[in-house]
Amino acid sequence: MYSAGTNVSVPLVFLSLCLLLAPVAHPYGPLRVCALPGPQVGRVDMLEGPMDSVPIVLDGDEGLRASGLPGSGTASDPFVIAGLRVESPTYCLRVSDTTEHVVVRRCLFRSYGMNGSVAVLLLNVTNVVVEECTVIGGMSGLVLAGASGCTVRGCRMVDAQSGIWATGSSDCVFSGNAVYHNDVGVLVNTSSLCRLTHNRVYGNRVSGVALGPGTTAISVYDNMIGWNGRGRGPTPTSWDATDDGVSNVWDDGVSRGNNWTVAAGAVVPIRGSAGSADRFPSLLRDRDAPRLSSAPDLLFVEGSGYHSIAWAVDDPFVLTYRLGRDGAAVESGTLVSPSVNVTVSDLPRGRHYFSLTVVDAAGNAATGHITVTVLEDIFARIVSPYVLLASLLSVVCVVCVLVVVHRFRPGPT
8 A cells, every 4th residue: 555654764764875975065165185295294395296316427429319319419409308307416417528419408406415516517518508497406506617619598506506617618608597595606717708698696605606717708798696795794795796817808898787786886896806897787676575476275184185385486586485384484495496385284183374485685575374274084083983883773773763654654544
């Protein structure tokens, strides 16, 4: 005999099972999950990915041809080394005794050793271009020794004893590079006919641009050179540049010199035995604080995997950063990238306040804030074995009650 109770019991059973098995939707909304791995809370990652620890060595033109690199070594089709990410205690890339055309493009090299370590070594080479690379650390970041006809452009050189060192080289061009937070920014000795233009050389501890003995006809103009030599003491302004060579020039001979933070007069004398000067200097000033763009605040459930927060930094003379968490300092160092990622996995439950302070070479500072909220894993607690068993028993009881009600309920007369 048909009973209306049948229509009620099936939906109730289905609803009970749904309440038992469905995950809990938290009222704070959807989670934003970032995919940057890293087990340490507050670890700053500006290198954005894994690094290879095997140095790249290319000796001779035959070695280039046998390397399998794309290209044929001509000016129109050079061998291309691109996208490498190498860190090593000695050198990361060494190219020696080559005449073929080679382009090293958009690579990241980090040397964490001293005692003669060199991140990138170009030894007795011609026709090598290094562009848009980041070179970190080492006794020297990038070394050109016995090089000719080479170009270094659009690169970032930081945290070395000398960011760029050219020795015994000729006809090389250094253009559009950012060289900062080294002992010496650009060091050139026993070299000739090289050109430094449109570089930013700033915040180096001992000296900015140093032309040593044996340099001849080196041209230095259209650069921004400032805030160097602060490691020497309270009045380091004369150490932005030094010249101990012969016939080196610090302007284009017509109207363009360099931008200096100490350009107070019509001529900027260059410290050193050469007696040279920049006859067309411009004043370099930076009164603008760095611009920080913070990622949205982050919310996630504890134990849900790896998460990160990020800032984007825009400043032509960026120098250092300081990361804080809940009012305490976590980490500080040289800012080597316009993007800063911080892993925030394994945080305890609750609300955490992260801050990133960025300081440029002129002393201007800016701080960005991100709030990270870690929620309790309610679903994990719900599905614990004892609670799960109790929930199943509850469902069984509900089903039994519905069956009894259905069985003894009088039918329609």
